[in-house]
Amino acid sequence: MAITKARLPNVASLVTRHGLLMREAFNVAHTDMAHWFPGHMARGLNKMQTKLKSVDCVIEVHDARIPVSGRNPQFEKRLGLTTLKPHLLVLNKMDLIDMRNKNKIMRYYADQGINNILFTNCKKPDSKGIKSIIPIVSELIRKSERFNRSEEASYQLMVIGIPNVGKSSLINALRAKHLRRGKATLVGGIPGITQSVLERIKVYENPAVYLLDTPGVMVPKIKSVEMGLKLALAATIKDHLVGEIDIADYLLYKLNYAGRHSYVDYLKVDEPTDNIQQLLKLSAVRHSWIKKIRDHRGMTEVPDTLLSAGRFLKGFRTGAFGTMLLDDIPDPLQK
Ligand SMILES: Nc1nc2c(ncn2[C@@H]2O[C@H](COP(=O)(O)OP(=O)(O)O)[C@@H](O)[C@H]2O)c(=O)[nH]1
Ligand SMILES: [Mg+2]
Structure with missing residues (x-):
């Protein structure tokens, strides 16, 4: 996976007006983005x-x-x-x-x-x-x-x-x-x-x-992981290069931050959450998206979280969670 979560001390959490305890900022550590x-x-x-x-x-x-x-x-x-x-x-x-x-x-x-x-x-x-x-x-x-x-x-x-x-x-x-x-x-x-x-x-x-x-020409330098996540969320970089779960996590952060919880029904889960693994796992179970993996007990069936991540991203890209401007626009009037 291209991105690893930064282990920052005491990342402040925020209780939203919907009573959801969530991250105040999306923290990621730099890894190699050259590819x-x-x-x-x-x-x-x-x-x-x-x-x-x-x-x-x-x-x-x-x-x-x-x-x-x-x-x-x-x-x-x-x-x-x-x-x-x-x-x-x-x-x-x-x-x-x-x-x-x-x-x-x-x-x-x-x-x-x-x-x-x-x-x-x-x-x-x-x-x-x-x-x-x-x-x-x-x-x-x-x-x-x-x-x-x-x-x-x-x-x-x-x-x-x-x-x-x-x-x-x-x-x-x-x-x-x-x-x-x-x-x-x-x-x-x-x-x-x-x-x-x-x-x-x-x-x-x-x-x-x-x-x-003409074929698309991507920016030669992605300046920050957040910029990469936005570009990936807008489907301008192939998902697997950045990592579906990480893009989904960023989307979850953005939606919660904006107080948009329509993903709850869309993914068939019970309530808003800020935990991407829990969200994707429960959604996979509810949809019966199961994959088989081999472990020490032989073949085991597990929830296919990658499939839920894909569905979550598709929902965003087709506007199922409403419109969303991904960038903050610097206002020249306030320079
Ligand atoms: N919602 C929405 N989707 C669009 C619009 N224009 C293109 N798309 C979708 O964006 C994706 C990429 O379109 P494409 O024309 O192949 O992009 P290109 O790579 O720049 O040539 C396709 O899935 C299109 O259906 C638009 O105005 N609104
Ligand atoms: Mg084209």
Whole structure:
């Protein structure tokens, strides 16, 4: 397992207003996180860089639940976002956050000089966000240098982002919206599904607009274990690399902290708890999720806690416990 719990002396506990005794902070000790960044992702970035010349606008997709964590600084350095090419930041999966945070998130980005921001839900091709992408992008291109020097009647856009944020879904949603056509590019719940580099897909007619789908490129350095846990919870890193039980434990901490206890019914347990092992074990028993292991007595049946952890994470990722912004957003007004 990648993470070990820190044995900190007397971690303060907190009695929540629901009477639950829980950890006040999620404490983890550092272990080697180097393997969270697979090398092949860096190669993807090289190809994107060479293609950049033929691109009129870069659409960077990110998960709205983690506006602070995990945006790849290499995109800025290697692809010159906001300086070289018109750039639109699409915060996708807006259905999984409380949109009352929108202004705070916009202020946070504006403070970094990023002003072209759009919130989307790719599960709804007819929604306002998806509809406004082509008009916004056309406007950005018109205002850029490229418009003055080019007579071309077609545009090429590059869609970039870390794995599993919805790049392929965005392309499919645009096609469904504007061309009334089905899926052209593969969507998957597992990070890293887009394997072929730079697929070119038409999403609009008159003018013809092509989108380059790209494989996700993960941040090269995960600065803290908590950042890694957030990225894993948002399914941008494969679960087993971080450890399902640890991600589930972090989720439990987050839900309890927010006073959200709908996991109790979802996992078929009796009451809120701050103990992940107990929670997963009881849930496995209630669902009859049993696995066989070999021990000194021969084959024994034990509750399959890994399966309960997977179910718990799935619940979060499909919004079963409500919306949740995973990052605290620094407010530039309060600097
Ligand atoms: N709830 C929600 N899920 C989404 C949204 N967009 C994409 N997804 C899901 O996120 C996962 C990753 O999508 P995909 O397009 O393959 O991401 P990519 O790796 O960036 O290309 C899939 O399970 C999608 O169904 C969205 O707006 N809302
Ligand atoms: Mg993809």
